[in-house]
Amino acid sequence: MSIDRDTVKKVAGLARIAVTDDEAQALVPELNNILGWVEQLGEVDVSGVEPMTAVIPNHLRLRDDVVTDGNVRDRVLANAPQAEHGFFAVPKVIE
């Protein structure tokens, strides 16, 4: 299947990347090329095959439910574009 400019704009919206109409138009053939190429996977018979979840067999570890880190607020905020009163600051969300 191929995608059009509106689909590109919808995907860009989902990905939170601003695109102009011209940029979206330019992406149409690029993305269609790549998607057309990966679609060849559809011809592989995968009946009875489980999707891979772990590339090397490994078990997920559990640890005790205790605090192992913390009290580093200033370091957490050190790289914030805007930090105020010990918080991350963002534009007003609720009118």
Next chain:
Amino acid sequence: MTDLTNLTVAEIRDGFRDGEFSAREVTEAFSANIAAAKTLNAFIVETPDAALAAADAADAARASGALKPLSGVPIGMKDLFCTQGTQTTAASHILEGFVPQYESTVSAKLWSAGAGMLGKLNMDQFAMGSSNETSAFGNVVSPWKAADGKALTPGGSSGGSSSAIAARLCPAATGTDTGGSIRQPASFTGISGIKPTYGRCSRWGIVAFASSLDQAGAMARTVRDNAILLENMAGFDPKDSTSLDLPVPQWEAGLSSDLRGKKVGIPKEYRPDGLNPEIAALWDKGVAWLKDAGAEIVDVSLPHTQYALPTYYIIAPAEASSNLARYDGVRYGQRVLPDGAGLQDMYAATRAAGFGDEVKRRIMIGTYVLSAGFYDAYYTQACKVRTLIARDFEQAFTQCDLLLTPTAPSAAFALGEKQADPLAMYLNDVFTVPASLAGLPAMSLPGGLDSAGLPLGLQIIGRPLDEQGVLNASLALEERAGFTARAEKWW
């Protein structure tokens, strides 16, 4: 006095230990080469003072008899590893100015082993690329030149690492490999590089691209140097849920080029019609070298090989779209806030301005293949084909211990040559991606020069956790290839 920058890691370590030179002399020699090689653009940040501090500590340690495994050895650090107090960008504008407040596990291990940091190495943006042309800080240039004088790619994504090692700006460096990002640049620049089994090296503190594939590894000029470096990078880390809780073997001590009793498989699917005849000829030489080392050669089949690249280009972008959601302009990195913009507009403007074109392309592909209605057709299907690709290797390894293949389908190409066509660029990873999808250890080493005088690489792939087997077969090839060529200095 010998030029210290021509020494290998093992020679620096041993010569320093034996008092032939000081760590400060070594570090100053490499820092001088770096300062004189700006044209190559291999470093994003140079840290000569950090390197000197480590060198002085090594000199003091030698005086007091407390040497560490890498005392006296300065190295380069790919800019994907978070380094406390030193800018880490993944070669993206969106992280420009980001100064980590913590150290990645792999880099911390190297520093505690005594190594010093010469600087942060340039790379493809977020490790997405095969030519080092997607960096926000400019292309890295290979020290090798085409016959017509054109500037060549050092490969990617670890292109700063490969260029710097080949140009004698550092004796070794870290790399990361998601689909070939250590092996392909090593092949293009006439050096060696190893990607260990997935889970050997902690991913903690490495800027994430595709978490089920990302794996740190070593790059250097010799197989022994790779063993030394990797030994000091690997190991269990409770902070990475996919870290393997296994002891780290003594790979250097275990090196042996005697391959008697070993079977090496030659996968027929890696010899497609139209394979570059010079690469096919080098592969044949590799077969002869392995036989000479005592190995038995067997023909094997990896029937799903042709599906590896499309599988990779669904799974890697899908994981990237999820991992890179964290760059929101709130907690770290760049923020773009248009006048009167709300939170959603700020996210979109920040990401539009901060990410490069290839990164945006992959995030969009990943978002699409994970979106409602397409998830099963693309993503689940790719995860199933990945199972089949891994199964191909399992079956091949019932007939052999290791595999020998070329590393890349061509020698280094000119900068700009493939930039216009993303798909042509992706095809460069055709021989490296399958082992990544299966999580297997794999190494590239230089086999010889093509008729244009450019390096070509051979790849050894091993069973899970058999880094020793990979290193040993590579050592046998290295001894027989006798590769000593280096780029003539023009920079």
